[in-house]
Amino acid sequence: KNEVEQSPQNLTAQEGEFITINCSYSVGISALHWLQQHPGGGIVSLFMLSSGKKKHGRLIATINIQEKHSSLHITASHPRDSAVYICAVHLRTTGNQFYFGTGTSLTVIP
Amino acid sequence: DAGVTQSPTHLIKTRGQHVTLRCSPISGHKSVSWYQQVLGQGPQFIFQYYEKEERGRGNFPDRFSARQFPNYSSELNVNALLLGDSALYLCASSLALVTDTQYFGPGTRLTVL
Numbered sequence: 687k688n689e690v691e692q693s694p695q696n697l698t699a700q701e702g703e704f705i706t707i708n709c710s711y712s713v714g715i716s717a718l719h720w721l722q723q724h725p726g727g728g729i730v731s732l733f734m735l736s737s738g739k740k741k742h743g744r745l746i747a748t749i750n751i752q753e754k755h756s757s758l759h760i761t762a763s764h765p766r767d768s769a770v771y772i773c774a775v776h777l778r779t780t781g782n783q784f785y786f787g788t789g790t791s792l793t794v795i796p
Numbered sequence: 797d798a799g800v801t802q803s804p805t806h807l808i809k810t811r812g813q814h815v816t817l818r819c820s821p822i823s824g825h826k827s828v829s830w831y832q833q834v835l836g837q838g839p840q841f842i843f844q845y846y847e848k849e850e851r852g853r854g855n856f857p858d859r860f861s862a863r864q865f866p867n868y869s870s871e872l873n874v875n876a877l878l879l880g881d882s883a884l885y886l887c888a889s890s891l892a893l894v895t896d897t898q899y900f901g902p903g904t905r906l907t908v909l
Contacts (some may be wrong), residue, residue, distance in 0.1 A: 727884050729900035771839055786838035
């Protein structure tokens, strides 16, 4: 059983569409991260959340601690948004465990 | 300002050999974390070091070890390599412990034949 589940696994969208990627987790956390990974492996941290909502440009991330759920939204999607989006949680334990979802592969078609 | 750097970028080893991967964090960052990403899967947490002390360890065998030096750079060592160790090894640095924003290096692609 994975501590972090993402959906969908794969997503294809037309340029301009509004996109939502979901992340559910089953453990108590102190923080949740959304990461973007481009082909070739480079990972960029998009957001770190412990409550509420954050916005950066066309990206919005929300988290509901009670429901153990987070969403990443992309407004006015663009082909350059094509990447793998990964949700990762930092457990609220002394072990500093950091669990990752398997990622959502997004392709935005012009 | 330089980002996180890792060396080497690619490495090919044979089963049973030993490998050392290196990571230099962003200047001023005291925390370094190591992750293994097998093709098609999400990264798996291996270790976190902060102020030269191990602060977290993932579910990896004792063949995996790491250390952090006084300049906060880090090495990941893997002994007795197995085919299943073939993966992208990522290093990330942050100012504080892992609840802080992490900055990832480009990774080292290890292939074990």
